[in-house]
Amino acid sequence: MSAIIDPSRPGDSLIGASIPRLEDDALITGRGRFVDDIHMPGLLQAAFVRSPHAHAAIRSIDASAALALPGVHAVYTYEDFKPHFATDRLVVGLPSSHYKQDHNRQVLAADEAVHVGEPVAIVLADSRYIAEDAATLVEVDFDPLPAVSDCRAALAADAPLVHRESPHNLLAEFDMKYGEAERVFAEAKHVFRESFWQHRGGSHSIECRGCVARHDALEDRTTLWTSTQMPHAAMRVICEILGLHENQIRVATPDVGGGFGPKLVTYPEEICVTLAARLYGRPVKWIEDRREHFIATTQERDQYWDTEVAVGDDGRVLGIRGSIVHDHGAYTARGINLAHNSAENVPLGYEIPHYAMNVKVALTNKVPVTPVRGAGHPQGTFVMERLLDRVARELKLDRAEVRRRNMIPPEKMPYRTQLKARGGQWVTLDSGDFPACFAEALQRADWDGFPARQAKARAEGRYLGIGLSNFVKGTGRGPFESVTVRIGPSGKVHVYAGAAAMGQGTRTMLSQVVAEQLGRDLSNVTVTTGDTAATAMGLGGSNSRQTVVAGSSAHVAAQNVRAKVLKVAAVLLKTTEAELEIVGNEVVVNGQPSRRIELGAVSRSLVGTAGYSLPAGVTAGLEATEQVLIDDMAFSSGSAVVELEVDPETGGVQIHRLVFVHDAGRMINPMVIDGQLAGGIAHGIGNALFEWMGYDENAQPVTTNLGEYLLVTSTEMPRMELHHRESPTPGNPLGVKGVGECGVIPMTPAIMSAIEDALSPFGVRINQTPITPAQLYALIENGTKGTPA
Amino acid sequence: MDSTLSRAIALKVNGKAVQATVDVRHTLADFLRHQLELTGTHLGCEHGVCGACTVLVDGRSTRGCLMLAVQANGREVTTVEGIAAADGALHPLQQAFMDLHGLQCGFCTPGMLTTLVELLNDNPDPSEAEVRVAISGNLCRCTGYQAIVDATLAAAKSMRGAAVAGSTR
Numbered sequence: 031m032s033a034i035i036d037p038s039r040p041g042d043s044l045i046g047a048s049i050p051r052l053e054d055d056a057l058i059t060g061r062g063r064f065v066d067d068i069h070m071p072g073l074l075q076a077a078f079v080r081s082p083h084a085h086a087a088i089r090s091i092d093a094s095a096a097l098a099l100p101g102v103h104a105v106y107t108y109e110d111f112k113p114h115f116a117t118d119r120l121v122v123g124l125p126s127s128h129y130k131q132d133h134n135r136q137v138l139a140a141d142e143a144v145h146v147g148e149p150v151a152i153v154l155a156d157s158r159y160i161a162e163d164a165a166t167l168v169e170v171d172f173d174p175l176p177a178v179s180d181c182r183a184a185l186a187a188d189a190p191l192v193h194r195e196s197p198h199n200l201l202a203e204f205d206m207k208y209g210e211a212e213r214v215f216a217e218a219k220h221v222f223r224e225s226f227w228q229h230r231g232g233s234h235s236i237e238c239r240g241c242v243a244r245h246d247a248l249e250d251r252t253t254l255w256t257s258t259q260m261p262h263a264a265m266r267v268i269c270e271i272l273g274l275h276e277n278q279i280r281v282a283t284p285d286v287g288g289g290f291g292p293k294l295v296t297y298p299e300e301i302c303v304t305l306a307a308r309l310y311g312r313p314v315k316w317i318e319d320r321r322e323h324f325i326a327t328t329q330e331r332d333q334y335w336d337t338e339v340a341v342g343d344d345g346r347v348l349g350i351r352g353s354i355v356h357d358h359g360a361y362t363a364r365g366i367n368l369a370h371n372s373a374e375n376v377p378l379g380y381e382i383p384h385y386a387m388n389v390k391v392a393l394t395n396k397v398p399v400t401p402v403r404g405a406g407h408p409q410g411t412f413v414m415e416r417l418l419d420r421v422a423r424e425l426k427l428d429r430a431e432v433r434r435r436n437m438i439p440p441e442k443m444p445y446r447t448q449l450k451a452r453g454g455q456w457v458t459l460d461s462g463d464f465p466a467c468f469a470e471a472l473q474r475a476d477w478d479g480f481p482a483r484q485a486k487a488r489a490e491g492r493y494l495g496i497g498l499s500n501f502v503k504g505t506g507r508g509p510f511e512s513v514t515v516r517i518g519p520s521g522k523v524h525v526y527a528g529a530a531a532m533g534q535g536t537r538t539m540l541s542q543v544v545a546e547q548l549g550r551d552l553s554n555v556t557v558t559t560g561d562t563a564a565t566a567m568g569l570g571g572s573n574s575r576q577t578v579v580a581g582s583s584a585h586v587a588a589q590n591v592r593a594k595v596l597k598v599a600a601v602l603l604k605t606t607e608a609e610l611e612i613v614g615n616e617v618v619v620n621g622q623p624s625r626r627i628e629l630g631a632v633s634r635s636l637v638g639t640a641g642y643s644l645p646a647g648v649t650a651g652l653e654a655t656e657q658v659l660i661d662d663m664a665f666s667s668g669s670a671v672v673e674l675e676v677d678p679e680t681g682g683v684q685i686h687r688l689v690f691v692h693d694a695g696r697m698i699n700p701m702v703i704d705g706q707l708a709g710g711i712a713h714g715i716g717n718a719l720f721e722w723m724g725y726d727e728n729a730q731p732v733t734t735n736l737g738e739y740l741l742v743t744s745t746e747m748p749r750m751e752l753h754h755r756e757s758p759t760p761g762n763p764l765g766v767k768g769v770g771e772c773g774v775i776p777m778t779p780a781i782m783s784a785i786e787d788a789l790s791p792f793g794v795r796i797n798q799t800p801i802t803p804a805q806l807y808a809l810i811e812n813g814t815k816g817t818p819a
Numbered sequence: 820m821d822s823t824l825s826r827a828i829a830l831k832v833n834g835k836a837v838q839a840t841v842d843v844r845h846t847l848a849d850f851l852r853h854q855l856e857l858t859g860t861h862l863g864c865e866h867g868v869c870g871a872c873t874v875l876v877d878g879r880s881t882r883g884c885l886m887l888a889v890q891a892n893g894r895e896v897t898t899v900e901g902i903a904a905a906d907g908a909l910h911p912l913q914q915a916f917m918d919l920h921g922l923q924c925g926f927c928t929p930g931m932l933t934t935l936v937e938l939l940n941d942n943p944d945p946s947e948a949e950v951r952v953a954i955s956g957n958l959c960r961c962t963g964y965q966a967i968v969d970a971t972l973a974a975a976k977s978m979r980g981a982a983v984a985g986s987t988r
Contacts, residue, residue, distance in 0.1 A: 050917050050918055050920070051917070051920065053925070054916065054917040054922060054925070055917065056925075057922055057925030057928055058899075058909070058913040058916050058917060058922065058925070058928060058932065059859070059899065059900065059903060059909070059913065060857065060858070060859020060860070060898065060899040060900040060929055061859070061900075062859070062925050063858075064858075064861070064926065066852070066858070066861075066862070067852075067858035069853075069856070159842070159844065159845070233960075234960055235924070235926070235960055236861070236863040236869055236871055236924070236926040236927045236958060236959065236960055237861070237863065237924065237926040238863070285924075285925065286924065287861070287863075287924045287925070287926030288923075288924040288926060288960050288961055290960065319865055320863070320864040320865060320866065320869075532924065533923045533924025533925065533926070533961055534923060534924075534961075535923065701919075701920045702920065704920070704966075705920045705923055705961070705962055705966055706923075708962060708963035708965050708966065709923065709960065709961045709962055709963050710963075711963055712960075712962075712963035712964065713960070735864070735866050735868065736864050736866070736868035736869055736958065737866070737868055741958050741960065743954075743955045743956075743957075743958065743964075744950075744951040744952075744954045744955050744957075744959075744964040744967070744968065745951045745952060745955045747951075747963055747964050747965065749947075749965065750963060750965055773963075
């Protein structure tokens with residue numbers, strides 16, 4: 031970790047400095063403002079009536095008993111809302127030519143509910159206690175229909191239909207391929223086949239979702255404060271559904287208690303709460319509880335892979351091919367991006383000459399699937415790394431050596447792959463030295479010394495194993511983020527960004543980037559993110575993108591403001607721009623500290639005085655807005671090595687060492703990067719050993735609290751050894767790459783590799799993630815290869 | 820049961836005497852958040868697992884979501900708003916969380932801090948393993964816990980230093 035610097039010390043660059051976050055003071059003293067902390071006079075609390083069935087026809091809804099309860103103000107169903115809809119579906123899927131059918135979510139279920147948790151009615155009451163009481167009193171006449179739980183079964187010819195009126199359950203199908211896989215596999219000396227089940231659960235930000243809507247009749251504007259990663263998208267969707275224009279809806283994000291993917295989606299509840307506040311004329315709050323988070327917030331869930339790898343005697347991969355069945359859930363809440371990411375990620379870090387993956391996206395009667403931290407990429411990496419382990423085993427090569435023989439050498443950077451991103455651009459790896467990063471991880475983890483440690487432990491009856499994984503992750507998805515930098519008459523530097531903060535330190539990042547150009551005084555910078563009234567365009571938080579895209583726009587905007595400050599100050603101070611420097615909130619003539627002017631004075635000189643010209647012939651105002659266009663991704667990369675112990679008596683796994691070497695390009699704040707990586711790693715460990723969102727054969731969720739669905743806790747976490755390499759990307763002016771999701775990516779394959787290594791005397795093979803102690807124990811007992819559940 | 824039944828309670832919250840009438844079914848966390856407007860205490864699961872709502876009741880870490888407000892009658896409650904010194908000086912844990920990046924989104928943080936205040940009161944010199952056990956009932960999705968553990972050890976060290984300095988004065 032870099033030393034904490036004193037930002038007030040002139041000359042110290044803020045870029046690359048481990049500055050304590052500006053967000054923290056409020057958060058550690060209880061003065062944060064999360065959505066449930068918003069209170070206002072007349073506020074009503076909402077609760078939702080949800081489908082208890084995975085699939086059912088709705089015959090009728092009777093709200094009379096609920097409405098009779100004292101303290102209940104209103105119950106709205108689809109029929110009540112219908113007259114106010116311009117359209118009644120949330121059309122939010124990313125564009126793709128691969129869809130076979132459209133299934134967009136309803137705002138409220140009308141006559142068919144297609145997953146447990148689908149909202150059917152909204153209740154408004156004086157308190158949440160009463161609202162929840164009343165929700166149980168709303169009588170919905172459901173007529174249960176056959177449900178589809180398993181995404182493979184969904185594609186069978188005789189499978190029940192997820193939606194009554196659909197022709198089948200195949201939502202989309204596509205092939206991702208290049209080269210001549212068929213020929214290569216026909217000719218290859220070695221072909222190995224593996225099938226995998228991969229499961230990821232929910233996001234489980236500790237703050238669930240929630241929103242507050244207040245309609246201002248005077249302004250004819252409704253403000254929605256919502257715990258979202260994408261406020262601008264929410265505003266657009268709300269306007270579309272309610273037939274309103276942009277000045278009638280403002281969406282703003284308060285402090286967001288974690289996002290991790292699912293909060294990037296606009297949800298039916300946000301529409302309902304907004305409309306309810308407008309119709310009833312009082313502010314309305316809805317705060318999701320954890321059970322709702324399990325059944326109504328999007329998840330990532332299941333993929334089933336059948337794969338083959340073709341290799342030569344030397345362990346060089348000649349080709350990979352296979353097929354994926356991906357669980358989509360009942361509706362399209364984001365699109366086919368997850369399956370696309372998974373298929374695209376498989377060959378990313380290695381030279382794979384031929385590749386062919388068929389992807390089928392299957393509807394199921396479950397809550398829709400959208401990205402969870404990692405967004406399909408961990409699954410691709412898992413497949414690649416598991417196949418390389420298999421190659422090593424079959425060819426009796428060291429697992430690290432097989433990887434070295436297939437890695438992309440640094441001299442080939444930038445490396446244009448033969449893959450196309452979802453927007454049609456070629457996937458080009460921009461920078462990095464993958465073999466050197468890998469070598470550093472192996473050296474730091476003492477990979478070569480492990481056999482001796484393992485032998486010693488085995489002599490004591492203990493089963494140690496070591497595992498490894500490389501990864502490459504596209505970050506900073508474009509096309510842009512919008513940032514305005516403005517110096518006000520007060521001299522304060524205001525930053526307005528379309529970026530949305532969800533706990534990752536966006537305010538600190540933007541402040542560092544902007545202050546670097548404008549006096550290096552962080553206390554002189556204010557940051558407004560996630561507010562559609564402050565920034566007209568914004569994409570928000572996803573895909574480890576904010577430092578890349580918002581950081582770049584902030585950097586260029588700040589540079590432009592800086593140039594204008596210097597130009598105007600040179601006139602006002604009767605000197606040249608080259609003689610000036612911005613120090614704190616002043617512009618100072620070098621070497622003549624008495625000749626100075628405050629930033630506020632420079633700003634005031636540009637706000638205009640009626641009848642007088644602006645100085646220096648410049649344009650009005652001291653601000654700049656930038657949307658730096660970045661189409662190509664910035665590829666972060668890294669290598670993880672895990673050393674762990676398995677107790678064959680219990681199937682328990684304890685990670686002893688975890689080395690993670692990461693390349694996120696130029697680092698803005700190494701301390702924050704460490705934090706992001708560590709959180710991602712913990713999530714990845716959860717995906718390997720703990721997190722399972724279970725459903726029974728009728729698509730009823732069976733893990734709906736945090737006692738049944740396990741998140742990793744402090745005692746399961748090893749001490750993480752985090753190391754950085756910096757290969758600045760040429761793809762953006764700061765040279766930065768994203769980091770938020772990177773920790774997750776290599777964890778499942780590294781852990782499974784290590785468990786197999788530990789249990790090699792038992793011949794255990796693991797082709798799934800997660801794996802629980804009970805499942806591992808069964809594999810140890812059977813001494814057999816794991817098969818997908 | 821009549822869900823509107825209420826009771827008068829008297830308790831101390833963050834050192835101040837509080838008298839209130841509360842619905843008997845309201846949890847302590849909801850009472851603190853919505854009636855006393857102490858919104859620093861957060862609710863993450865409302866079934867006692869995540870630990871975000873942890874407050875100190877008579878100095879002992881307690882799930883604010885599993886205790887009813889009426890049960891706090893006559894007790895002394897400390898929330899995250901009450902752990903800094905009366906003059907506003909941050910508790911060493913708060914300072915260390917800031918310095919060492921012991922929080923990200925900040926939602927679990929109040930429960931972490933109250934839990935750790937209890938730990939350091941009981942054990943001024945905990946080992947890393949003891950810190951991990953102490954917060955094993957507090958879920959954090961952002962940090963991977965490492966920076967929280969490091970911040971706690973740093974805070975314990977600075978508190979021990981301060982205690983030594985105080986005793987030799």
